[in-house]
Every structure is written in C-alpha cells, then in structure tokens.
Amino acid sequence: MRRYSAFAIAREAARHHQGWEKAWRSPAPKDRYDVIVIGAGGHGLATAYYLGKNHGIRNLAVIEKGWLGGGNTGRNTTIIRSNYLQDPSAAIFEKSRSLYETLSQDLNYNIMFSPRGVLMLAQTEHEVRGWQRTAQANRLQGVETQFIGPEKVKELVPIIRLEGPRYPVLGALWQARGGTARHDAVAWGYARACSDMGHDIIQQCEVTGIRSENGQVTGVETTKGSIGCGKLAIVVAGHSGVLAEMAGFRLPIESAPLQALVSEPIKPVIDVVVMANTVHGYLSQSDKGELVIGGGTDGYNGYTQRGSFQHVEETVRALIETFPIISRLRMLRQWGGIVDMTGDRSPIISTTPLGNCFVNCGWGTGGFKAIPGSGWAMADLVAKGTPGPLAAEFGLNRFREGRFIDESVAAGVAH
Numbered sequence: 001m002r003r004y005s006a007f008a009i010a011r012e013a014a015r016h017h018q019g020w021e022k023a024w025r026s027p028a029p030k031d032r033y034d035v036i037v038i039g040a041g042g043h044g045l046a047t048a049y050y051l052g053k054n055h056g057i058r059n060l061a062v063i064e065k066g067w068l069g070g071g072n073t074g075r076n077t078t079i080i081r082s083n084y085l086q087d088p089s090a091a092i093f094e095k096s097r098s099l100y101e102t103l104s105q106d107l108n109y110n111i112m113f114s115p116r117g118v119l120m121l122a123q124t125e126h127e128v129r130g131w132q133r134t135a136q137a138n139r140l141q142g143v144e145t146q147f148i149g150p151e152k153v154k155e156l157v158p159i160i161r162l163e164g165p166r167y168p169v170l171g172a173l174w175q176a177r178g179g180t181a182r183h184d185a186v187a188w189g190y191a192r193a194c195s196d197m198g199h200d201i202i203q204q205c206e207v208t209g210i211r212s213e214n215g216q217v218t219g220v221e222t223t224k225g226s227i228g229c230g231k232l233a234i235v236v237a238g239h240s241g242v243l244a245e246m247a248g249f250r251l252p253i254e255s256a257p258l259q260a261l262v263s264e265p266i267k268p269v270i271d272v273v274v275m276a277n278t279v280h281g282y283l284s285q286s287d288k289g290e291l292v293i294g295g296g297t298d299g300y301n302g303y304t305q306r307g308s309f310q311h312v313e314e315t316v317r318a319l320i321e322t323f324p325i326i327s328r329l330r331m332l333r334q335w336g337g338i339v340d341m342t343g344d345r346s347p348i349i350s351t352t353p354l355g356n357c358f359v360n361c362g363w364g365t366g367g368f369k370a371i372p373g374s375g376w377a378m379a380d381l382v383a384k385g386t387p388g389p390l391a392a393e394f395g396l397n398r399f400r401e402g403r404f405i406d407e408s409v410a411a412g413v414a415h
C-alpha cells in the first residue's frame, strides 16, 4: 500500500484525486486462519494489528457483523486519559495513552490525537479527597496528574461557573497529557494497517456459532459459511455475553446502552475536556465546533443503540449548572452504544474455559482510551497463550478469587 504523505496529497491534487487506493481490501473468507478475531471495533483491530506487528502473525482474519468501527468505537465521546486509581489500571491506560501519542506516525494515518488536557471536577468535599488520593496514587504510578484549585480551573475553562446553584467547583484532577482523538480514524487507521499486513477484514459477516473439539476451539460458523481457526479472540464489547454463550461459558458482564449527544457547531469556547461527575455530564468541543456531551447509562440492561429524550434532558440540565452559556444551544444529534460492564468496572483480558479461545471485554464506558494498550496486551495473550504483565491482573479468575480491581468510581460514571 502506498504511504500517505504531503507529496502524495500534492500528487493526487494534481490528478483530481483519481489515484487513491482503497484503504483496505474486502476479501472473501478463506477456509482457515491461524487466528480469527471476532469484532472489528478498535480493540479487535488493534489486537490484529499488534499480533502482526509484535508477533509476526499474518494468517489472520477479523470478522465483523456490521461495518468496521460501527459499534462503540464509532459512538463514543473520545476522551483519553490514564488517571486511574488502581495500579493495574493505571499501567494499561498509561501504556495506551503513550501509544496514542505516536499512533498517527505508527499507522501512517492521522488519528487527530489532541492532547488538550482533561479536567475531572471536584464538586463535593468527598470528591476533593478522592481526586487528591488519585493524584497521589498517580505520582507513585508514574502517571502525570495534579490536583488543582478553583482559580486554576477558571483559568483553563473561562466559561465555567465556579459557584453552581447546587455544587460549587472546589478543584479538579488535571491530566495535561490527556485529550481526545478522532474515533473513526482510529478504527480506519488500524484497519488500513492490518489490511496492508495481509490480514483479512471481513465485514457484513456475523459469527453465529463457535465450533470446538476435545475442549479446543476449531472454528466459527458465520453468515458467510464455516471458517476454521487455530486460535480465537472474542472482542465484541456489548455482545460478549452472546458470544461467550456460543463458546459454552458465562461472563460476569452486563450490557446496557450508554448515550451521548452533540450540539450545533459554535465558535471555539472550550479547549480542554471537562468531566463533572457529581452533576453527571461531560463536555469537550470537536474540531467542527460541536459541543460533544456525554450522558449516562440507561438504568436497565439492553441492546438498543438509540438515544432518549430523558437522557438529553437530565444531562443538559446538569451541565447548565456548571456551563450556563450552553443553555441556549440547540442539540443536533443523540445516539447510544451498548457498553459491557463488569462488577468492578475493570476490563477482562483472559483465557477462557475453551482451549485457545481468548476474550477481551468489560471496557464498559471507558474503553476508547484503552484501544492501543488493550490491543497490545491482548495480542501478547493470544500469541503466547498466557497474559503478559499488562494483562496479568485482568483475568477471569479474579472474580472467582475475589481479587477485584475496583475502579467503579473512576469508570462507572465518567469516561
């Protein structure tokens, strides 16, 4: 595949853009692959990419029931941060954040990584203590964050109202190297690089069954026929429970819709990401000028990918307390994605009761930021059969042994 470069853009401009190649191939499935990855979201594609790049695996297919990046990867609000409390979480999210910094160069695809800084507001004394504790933990973990006072918050976010009607802004946890990236571009960049390595990305192909013999996986049934495989990676977020059932085991996962919305585009008003967990809402501004606003998860499990008026109302009402200037904005679009949540709100990167079948799920409301790190760790697990240091604590056995990685405050509400 020809590299993208300033020279290529100039050449194609002169040719009326007639010479661009397709970014990825759309092959028919082969009879058998060494590795099949189910799910062409960011995590599945990143797993395939690092299996090729770090472990030299080439006979690999990514199988996707819809279009690549059409799940949560294309529906999220793109916040990237690594300021988690527990050591295993901080390690994998920081690995991921640092991979994001050079991902555009690595993939030769502009993922529009924007390290604009992320603020998590403290609006109660309890939150002040919580974020101060996280800042101390981050210092020990080598993650750069700091607890800042209200004056500094106002300096960073001039449109904020510090003395809210219910909750004043008492400070914030500030991660200057956090930010956002373009979600579609992350999926497209990995897909293009995977295709270039020779991986087959098979879209519009739903996995409907998993075959096994003597406790080992042997292949999958799909809407495009049976495909054999040596190893299988299940990376399907909200549908993890469905695929696990096909493979004959159960996962401690609940799936629920999570919603978001964007406003009409306006001139630049905010150049950082702000998360307000107490009132519950978060805000950033896209390059197009839309305010990207995150809401909550529905209060019941489900598989819908729609938005609802109730969430728009609740989220906007909450955010207006802290950002009164948004009160007269019109909302443009709303949508939902199906998030996969564990009890401790930490992910699962694990072997399974079925031999040579691996699972990566449970990223819940906060897995966009984890895509590169998760793919890296999952590729390690699939290639070697045992987890490397990044994934070691995220096995399914932690639920049996009571070794929870409790991030429920960090990931259960904000993203």
Ligand SMILES: Cc1cc2nc3c(=O)[nH]c(=O)nc-3n(C[C@H](O)[C@H](O)[C@H](O)COP(=O)(O)OP(=O)(O)OC[C@H]3O[C@@H](n4cnc5c(N)ncnc54)[C@H](O)[C@@H]3O)c2cc1C
Pocket: 038, 039, 040, 041, 042, 043, 044, 063, 064, 065, 066, 067, 068, 069, 070, 071, 072, 073, 074, 075, 076, 077, 078, 079, 080, 205, 206, 207, 208, 235, 236, 237, 238, 239, 243, 258, 259, 260, 294, 335, 336, 337, 338, 339, 363, 364, 365, 366, 367, 368, 369, 370, 415
């Ligand atoms: C509204 C919203 C806001 C969010 N905001 C943030 C945020 O700001 N920051 C952050 O870090 N995270 C955020 N998240 C979470 C993040 O989007 C997810 O954790 C992440 O995208 C999960 O990626 P994935 O690749 O695991 O899943 P997905 O992108 O959902 O990919 C899974 C794929 O598997 C496919 N699949 C399912 N079943 C089958 C089958 N039987 N056969 C073949 N393919 C199948 C699906 O079609 C899908 O494409 C948000 C999520 C939502 C919904």
